[in-house]
Amino acid sequence: MTDTNIYLPHLMRIAKITEEAPAVKTFRLEFMDAAAAAAFSFETGQFGLYSAFGEGESTFCIASSPTRKGYIECTFREAGRVTAALADKEEGDVVGFRGPYGNRFPIEQWKGKNLVFIAGGIALPPLRSVIWNCLDLRDWFKDITIVYGARSVADLVYKDELKEWEARPDVNLVVTVDPGGDVPGWTGKVGFVPPVVEALNPSPDNTIALVCGPPIMIKLTLPVLAKLGFPPEAIFTTLENRMKCGLGKCGRCNTGSSYVCKDGPVYTLEQLNSLPAEY
Amino acid sequence: MDLREKSRQLLESGDVKAVIGYEQGTMGARRPAFVKKAEKADRLVFDEACAQNLATYLTRPEIRKLGRVAITARPDTLRAILQLMAERQVKEENVLALAGDGTVELASAQAIEEHLATSAKELPARDREILERLSKMDRAQRWAFWQGELSRCVKCYACRNSCPMCYCGHCTMDCNRPQWVPVASHALGNLEYHMVRAMHLAGRCVECGDCGRACPVGIPIHLLTFNCEESVHHQFGQRAGASSKLDYALSTFRPDDKETFIR
Amino acid sequence: MADNFFLPQASLDTLFAALAKDGRRILAPTDRDGRTELNPVDKPADVAKDYLQTILSAKEAAFPKVERLMSFTTGSKSVDLVDAEPHALPTVLFGVRPCEASGFRALDAVFNWDTRDRFFNARMEALAVIGVACTRKDDACFCTSVGGGPGSTAGSDILLTPVDGGFLAEVLTEKGKAMAALAPEAFKADPGLEKKVVDVPVAFDQPGLTRRLKDRFEDGIWVEQSLRCVGCGACAYVCPTCVCFDIVEESDAKGGHRLRTWDSCGGHMFTLHASGHNPRETQAQRWRQRVYHKFSYYPERYDMLGCVGCGKCTRACPVDMNLQEHLAEAAQA
Numbered sequence: 001m002t003d004t005n006i007y008l009p010h011l012m013r014i015a016k017i018t019e020e021a022p023a024v025k026t027f028r029l030e031f032m033d034a035a036a037a038a039a040f041s042f043e044t045g046q047f048g049l050y051s052a053f054g055e056g057e058s059t060f061c062i063a064s065s066p067t068r069k070g071y072i073e074c075t076f077r078e079a080g081r082v083t084a085a086l087a088d089k090e091e092g093d094v095v096g097f098r099g100p101y102g103n104r105f106p107i108e109q110w111k112g113k114n115l116v117f118i119a120g121g122i123a124l125p126p127l128r129s130v131i132w133n134c135l136d137l138r139d140w141f142k143d144i145t146i147v148y149g150a151r152s153v154a155d156l157v158y159k160d161e162l163k164e165w166e167a168r169p170d171v172n173l174v175v176t177v178d179p180g181g182d183v184p185g186w187t188g189k190v191g192f193v194p195p196v197v198e199a200l201n202p203s204p205d206n207t208i209a210l211v212c213g214p215p216i217m218i219k220l221t222l223p224v225l226a227k228l229g230f231p232p233e234a235i236f237t238t239l240e241n242r243m244k245c246g247l248g249k250c251g252r253c254n255t256g257s258s259y260v261c262k263d264g265p266v267y268t269l270e271q272l273n274s275l276p277a278e279y
Numbered sequence: 280m281d282l283r284e285k286s287r288q289l290l291e292s293g294d295v296k297a298v299i300g301y302e303q304g305t306m307g308a309r310r311p312a313f314v315k316k317a318e319k320a321d322r323l324v325f326d327e328a329c330a331q332n333l334a335t336y337l338t339r340p341e342i343r344k345l346g347r348v349a350i351t352a353r354p355d356t357l358r359a360i361l362q363l364m365a366e367r368q369v370k371e372e373n374v375l376a377l378a379g380d381g382t383v384e385l386a387s388a389q390a391i392e393e394h395l396a397t398s399a400k401e402l403p404a405r406d407r408e409i410l411e412r413l414s415k416m417d418r419a420q421r422w423a424f425w426q427g428e429l430s431r432c433v434k435c436y437a438c439r440n441s442c443p444m445c446y447c448g449h450c451t452m453d454c455n456r457p458q459w460v461p462v463a464s465h466a467l468g469n470l471e472y473h474m475v476r477a478m479h480l481a482g483r484c485v486e487c488g489d490c491g492r493a494c495p496v497g498i499p500i501h502l503l504t505f506n507c508e509e510s511v512h513h514q515f516g517q518r519a520g521a522s523s524k525l526d527y528a529l530s531t532f533r534p535d536d537k538e539t540f541i542r
Numbered sequence: 543m544a545d546n547f548f549l550p551q552a553s554l555d556t557l558f559a560a561l562a563k564d565g566r567r568i569l570a571p572t573d574r575d576g577r578t579e580l581n582p583v584d585k586p587a588d589v590a591k592d593y594l595q596t597i598l599s600a601k602e603a604a605f606p607k608v609e610r611l612m613s614f615t616t617g618s619k620s621v622d623l624v625d626a627e628p629h630a631l632p633t634v635l636f637g638v639r640p641c642e643a644s645g646f647r648a649l650d651a652v653f654n655w656d657t658r659d660r661f662f663n664a665r666m667e668a669l670a671v672i673g674v675a676c677t678r679k680d681d682a683c684f685c686t687s688v689g690g691g692p693g694s695t696a697g698s699d700i701l702l703t704p705v706d707g708g709f710l711a712e713v714l715t716e717k718g719k720a721m722a723a724l725a726p727e728a729f730k731a732d733p734g735l736e737k738k739v740v741d742v743p744v745a746f747d748q749p750g751l752t753r754r755l756k757d758r759f760e761d762g763i764w765v766e767q768s769l770r771c772v773g774c775g776a777c778a779y780v781c782p783t784c785v786c787f788d789i790v791e792e793s794d795a796k797g798g799h800r801l802r803t804w805d806s807c808g809g810h811m812f813t814l815h816a817s818g819h820n821p822r823e824t825q826a827q828r829w830r831q832r833v834y835h836k837f838s839y840y841p842e843r844y845d846m847l848g849c850v851g852c853g854k855c856t857r858a859c860p861v862d863m864n865l866q867e868h869l870a871e872a873a874q875a
Contacts, residue, residue, distance in 0.1 A: 002660075003658040003659070003660035003663055003664075004660065005611070005612065005625050005626070005660050005661075006657050006658070006659065006660070007611040007612065007789070007800070007802075008611075008612055008623065008625055009623070011621055011623065053614050053616050053621050053791075053793070053797075053798070054614075054616060054791060054793035054797075054798050055791060055793075056789070056790065056791045056800075057789065058816075079816035079817060080455070080456070080816035081455045081456050081458070083816065084456065092619050093619060094619065094620060094621040096621070096623075214817075215819060240815070241813065241815075241821060242812075242813050242814065242815055244787070244788055244789045245787075245789065247656070247657050248652075248655065248656055248657075249652050249653060249657075249659065249785070249787070250786060250787050250788070250789070250805070251652075251785065251786030251787070251805075251807065251835070252786065252805075252807070252812050252813050254831075254835075254839065255821065256834075256839070257838065257839040257842045257843055262656065276759050278813075278821040278822055278827070278831075279821050304862035304864070305681055305682075305856070305862055305864040305867060306680065306681045306682065306856075306857075306862075308862045310770060310861055310862035311769075311770040311861055312770070313769045313770070331860070331861065335772065336770075341769065341824075341825075427575070428575075431577075431579070433598070433607055433775075433779040433804065434775075434803075434804075435774050435775035435776040435778075435779045435806065436774045436775060436809070437772070437774035437775070437776040437858075437860050439774070440772040440773050440774040441772055441774070441860050441861075453811050461790070461792055462788060462790040462803060463607075463608040463790055463792070463801050463803040464607050464608060464803065464804075465608050489860075492860065493772075493774070493776070493860030495597060495776040495779070495780055495857075495858035495860075496577065496579075496597055496598065497575075497576065497577050497597070
């Protein structure tokens with residue numbers, strides 16, 4: 001039996017680079033190999049390992065929606081060796097991609113429900129994939145609410161898309177920045193995400209909540225959702241444990257016996273409550 | 280009074296928050312023990328078989344936050360404590376060394392220095408044997424010897440993690456921006472790792488030999504740092520661990536340095 | 543069912559010669575510079591005498607400490623990938639102990655669940671194991687506590703048990719039969735030899751331990767046990783079943799290689815995020831991970847243990863983190 005090399009990435013060309021925020025960029029990537037492009041599909045919530053050849057691989061979610069064919073997008077902040085090398089790339093440069101890996105958001109199970117998206121800072125990208133997926137299937141869902149907070153106005157990512165969502169009558173968008181993060185002319189809210197969610201007071205009836213953000217935001221938002229009456233099985237998040245293989249082998253992403261790269265990255269709060277808090 | 284009684288008193292009086300010592304381990308070994316309660320002091324032993332340099336633990340976050348601790352100390356441990364004081368990693372008021380049979384209290388750097396003045400350092404027989412062999416080799420033979428030894432390294436970092444002077448929170452070996460040393464344990468990666476480690480310990484190595492003792496594959500890695508230490512002693516006339524007030528020989532400028540390039 | 547034979551000591555030469563003639567490399571424990579380590583050997587006389595175990599484990603034969611996963615050349619706006627071929631020489635592992643021979647199964651569980659690891663599989667396909675049962679043990683050994691035994695045949699293609707004048711040879715698998723067929727004259731009819739191995743008493747109740755771990759995660763026992771742990775990777779690197787690895791890149795301006803290397807859950811960098819957040823920040827959390835991975839997560843995910851009781855970690859540990867002792871403690875109420 002001949003096995004293929006599961007560690008070999010696809011080559012992808014950077015079709016477009018968007019500067020989102022200080023040290024945060026979005027790459028639009030297209031497969032260089034037509035056969036690989038034709039064979040590729042993914043679902044919202046899945047992730048990949050992106051190579052800057054010569055430096056290594058880094059793990060990010062696929063930030064675009066599976067409904068948008070022909071490319072994938074990733075959004076990353078320059079934080080380490082690989083992301084620094086990726087940040088140096090220009091349009092037309094070649095990077096590597098392995099994926100899609102991991103589980104997904106079960107959006108078909110949410111038909112007829114309200115959706116509340118709650119995101120903080122650089123954690124909007126995983127939810128952005130779901131948001132566009134759901135907006136492209138808008139008839140499936142009832143009310144769609146998006147709460148997005150960042151440290152400052154400059155740190156808000158997808159600024160054009162925020163305007164687009166704000167303009168849509170079928171989306172309720174609330175953007176907030178941390179106290180002190182506002183600038184003259186800022187017309188959005190000023191305040192941390194958890195109290196903003198509490199003040200918004202979304203109804204838990206027939207509603208799914210999706211929460212992504214820095215650990216402290218998640219930690220403080222979950223009790224708010226519980227207080228509002230959201231049951232743990234209606235709250236979804238994604239984990240971002242460190243990974244090297246994405247294939248359930250390298251051994252570093254586990255939280256308890258659950259491999260974030262295989263059994264996650266998408267978990268309900270109910271599932272997380274049954275796992276050790278090693279994330 | 281013996282060590283156990285001494286430890287009980289120290290813990291009961293609140294003089295120290297813990298006694299770092301040795302206990303009976305498995306397969307004839309002695310191993311580090313952390314005694315925080317007086318009634319547990321009976322675990323402690325202190326004899327010739329106690330080999331590890333316990334000063335390694337003084338810079339660990341779990342130990343630092345305890346406050347003042349007592350530590351049973353052989354001469355190597357005492358030297359490490361002084362060197363850690365010289366490098367401002369350990370405060371005099373936070374350490375009580377228990378020397379000799381474990382009942383001799385050395386509460387200050389000065390007391391440790393005076394105690395050390397009475398003890399002579401002697402290399403173990405195995406080290407003397409290897410050094411004897413190395414001394415008879417020419418440069419190419421020595422290179423082959425070390426290549427053979429270092430090829431066995433698996434980069435487990437037992438040498439680094441056992442070393443009382445390797446307390447850096449973020450080691451150069453773990454740095455990847457830039458990646459100074461390859462992560463993988465191949466010939467080049469191993470050689471670079473051990474060269475960097477030996478150089479980083481030149482003038483700081485207290486010659487306890489714990490790195491070599493810790494090596495699971497038996498590389499006499501301590502002889503590299505010993506050798507660097509001897510060079511520093513020869514060139515600068517000082518030994519790591521001799522005093523709590525030593526300057527680090529390789530990063531200290533003196534107007535009367537004998538090398539003209541630096542003046 | 544195994545076919546049993548008597549393999550006279552002198553016939554080992556015949557067997558080694560036949561294996562070599564068949565183009566196979568023989569890896570066996572050797573005494574080199576005072577250390578018992580696996581090395582290629584030509585003849586039985588090169589094999590270490592009276593060894594208990596090698597320092598490093600037999601996993602090296604299928605999962606080396608460094609291996610290339612791929613290479614690449616980089617140009618302006620272009621990258622060329624070069625797939626890496628597994629470096630799988632036909633190899634006979636001679637003289638490994640039953641504990642280590644059984645360890646390959648735990649590696650296989652990780653490397654081949656869900657997706658198949660070509661590098662591991664190519665080496666395993668090229669590998670045959672002639673184990674030698676134990677007539678000696680030390681205090682670190684606890685194979686019988688984790689489902690193994692000093693005469694266990696699991697993982698060996700042929701298992702040899704020392705008897706007067708040679709070995710009782712149990713030919714266990716197709717690979718074993720193929721090796722025996724290379725030197726049929728070496729394998730004599732079994733005159734009814736008794737398989738006598740060392741007695742390794744059971745040290746703790748493993749099923750009880752695995753059950754006990756379910757509600758022991760937050761227990762202070764992990765902090766207490768790990769206080770002296772210095773956080774090196776010696777235990778993981780000598781372990782025949784520790785499979786966790788790192789993927790690293792080495793390159794220059796024109797290209798480079800992507801390598802897989804051994805890694806250890808004991809180091810603080812293992813789970814450290816680029817943001818500085820670390821899910822397993824303390825040594826106690828990392829020690830607990832090691833125990834749980836082997837005795838709770840492995841049973842849960844793969845229906846087997848991630849430990850074969852060889853005791854290598856205990857022997858390698860610079861501070862006597864004795865696994866058997868700690869497990870026995872954790873198994874108690």
